[in-house]
Amino acid sequence: YIQIVPVKKQAGYYTKLTRAEAGRVLTSDGRDRLWADGADRPTQSNQTEEHDFVLYGAKRRDFGYAIGKLGQEQAVFDVKAQAAGTAAEKAMRLRTNLMATVMTTYTNYDTGHYSAVASITGNSGKWDESTTARSDIKRSLHYAAELILKDTLNAVQPEDLRLIMSAGAARKIAQTQEIIDYIKGSPDAKSEIRGDGKYAMFGLPDRLYGYEVVIEDTYKMTSKKGASSNTVTSIFGDTYAVMCSRVGALSDERASEAASFSSFTMFAYEEMSVEEFDDPRNRRIEGHVTENYDMVFTAPASAFLFTSITA
Numbered sequence: 001y002i003q004i005v006p007v008k009k010q011a012g013y014y015t016k017l018t019r020a021e022a023g024r025v026l027t028s029d030g031r032d033r034l035w036a037d038g039a040d041r042p043t044q045s046n047q048t049e050e051h052d053f054v055l056y057g058a059k060r061r062d063f064g065y066a067i068g069k070l071g072q073e074q075a076v077f078d079v080k081a082q083a084a085g086t087a088a089e090k091a092m093r094l095r096t097n098l099m100a101t102v103m104t105t106y107t108n109y110d111t112g113h114y115s116a117v118a119s120i121t122g123n124s125g126k127w128d129e130s131t132t133a134r135s136d137i138k139r140s141l142h143y144a145a146e147l148i149l150k151d152t153l154n155a156v157q158p159e160d161l162r163l164i165m166s167a168g169a170a171r172k173i174a175q176t177q178e179i180i181d182y183i184k185g186s187p188d189a190k191s192e193i194r195g196d197g198k199y200a201m202f203g204l205p206d207r208l209y210g211y212e213v214v215i216e217d218t219y220k221m222t223s224k225k226g227a228s229s230n231t232v233t234s235i236f237g238d239t240y241a242v243m244c245s246r247v248g249a250l251s252d253e254r255a256s257e258a259a260s261f262s263s264f265t266m267f268a269y270e271e272m273s274v275e276e277f278d279d280p281r282n283r284r285i286e287g288h289v290t291e292n293y294d295m296v297f298t299a300p301a302s303a304f305l306f307t308s309i310t311a
Contacts, residue, residue, distance in 0.1 A: 001162045001214050001246050002099060002295075003262035010060075010269045010292060013053040019301070021048065023153035058269040060292040061094065063087040069283040080285060084274055087289040091272065096218045097235050099264060099295045103164070104240045106305055108297045113147065114305035127241075128172040128310040132181040137173060141209050144243045144304035151301040155261045156245045158210060165309075167202055167217035168238035172310045174203025182209075211243065241309050245302035263303035268293045 026032050035042055065083040072079055106114040118125050120143050123136045130136040141163065148156050165173075173179055183192050183205060191197045191205070198206050199215050206213060216236040223231040244263035270292035277286045297303070 001164055001244060002264040002266055003246065003260060003298075004266045004268055007056075007058070007267045007269050010058045011055065012267075013055055014265075014267070014296070014298065016052045016054045016298070018050045019151075019153040019155060020050065022155075054296075056267045056294045056296050058267060058292045058294045060270070060290065061091070063091050063289040063291075065287045067285045067287070069285070072285060080276070080287065084287055084289065087287065088272060088274075091289050091291050093218060093220055093235070095266070095291075095293075095295075096216070097220060099266070100216065100236045102295050102297055103242050103244070103264065103303075104237060104305065106307065108300065109303065109305050110151070110300040113151075113300060113303065114307065116308040117306050118308065126308060126310055127169075127306075128176060130173070130176045130178040132178050135178060137176070137178055138182075138209050140306060141211055141243065144306070145211065148243065148245065148302055148304060152245075152261055152299075156302045160245045160261075161211050161243055162214050162246050163208060163211045163241060163243050164214045164216055164236070165241040166234050166236040166238050167215055168234055169241060169310055170199065170202040170204050170213075170215050172238070179204070179208075238310050239308055241306040243304045243306070245299065261299045261302045263297065263299050265296050265298040266293050267296060 033042070065087055067079050067083055102108060117123055117127055117136060117140050120136075120140050122139050124130075124134045125136060127137050127140070145158055145161055148161065149158070183189055186205070192200060192203070195201070197204075199213060202215055202217075204213055204215070218235045219232050220235050221230055221232050223229065245261050246263075268291075270290060273288075273290040275288045275290065277288075279286055
């Protein structure tokens with residue numbers, strides 16, 4: 001649900017465009033654009049789109065491991081590959097955690113692009129309490145989508161939108177009368193009964209009221225190694241949901257200079273570099289997985305943050 005853009009410098013600027021000029025229609029009959037035969041061509045000063053240059057700054061992070069030569073020789077499995085895989089998984093988990101923090105911080109959003117769901121006009125309460133008659137979930141999603149289409153002047157279309165929520169939030173809203181009746185009366189009913197859907201275990205269809213659903217079910221352990229007990233929490237909180245835009249291809253399939261209205265972008269200077277160093281003196285192998293990137297909210301007009309969606 002984010003766009004990954006490779007960059008050649010660790011720090012740099014990206015261009016943040018407005019959409020005001022592209023949508024400017026000042027008169028209903030276009031009289032301000034008329035050009036009479038024989039007259040001078042109208043001047044076009046002050047007709048270009050406004051923009052800002054915004055700084056991104058990639059930060060380098062290292063995920064390491066050390067394996068003794070005896071352990072490597074005596075093990076019945078490839079301990080180096082296993083250790084490298086664990087380090088890479090930690091790196092990916094941190095990526096998700098950093099982006100989730102960006103996505104769920106309401107001060108990052110444009111004014112009007114975040115709201116407690118009970119405060120959206122026409123809603124009666126939280127999503128996990130909704131009924132078919134109330135339709136709080138449906139009303140919320142259409143409200144946010146319409147606002148995004150309006151504020152991006154249709155640069156973002158409904159098929160570009162993704163609805164992101166945690167596994168816990170998905171399970172809670174899947175038990176509401178609104179969602180049960182929605183699935184019961186939709187073509188997804190058979191798939192849900194058979195468990196064929198991507199998110200069948202959470203009780204939600206792949207698309208909800210026309211919007212693609214993405215359940216962020218990544219968890220993190222916040223207790224240090226050797227602690228008396230392990231603390232595991234969801235990276236994406238159960239009280240939030242985000243509708244965002246995902247426009248364009250991943251990685252270098254899309255040039256970094258191309259215009260994009262993807263809400264969230266990872267500017268990647270270095271991804272998943274794996275290095276190993278032989279340490280004969282200490283008879284061990286030292287390995288590292290290195291990443292260097294920045295997570296940026298590149299198009300605030302193309303996203304909406306729902307807060308207090310569940311009790």
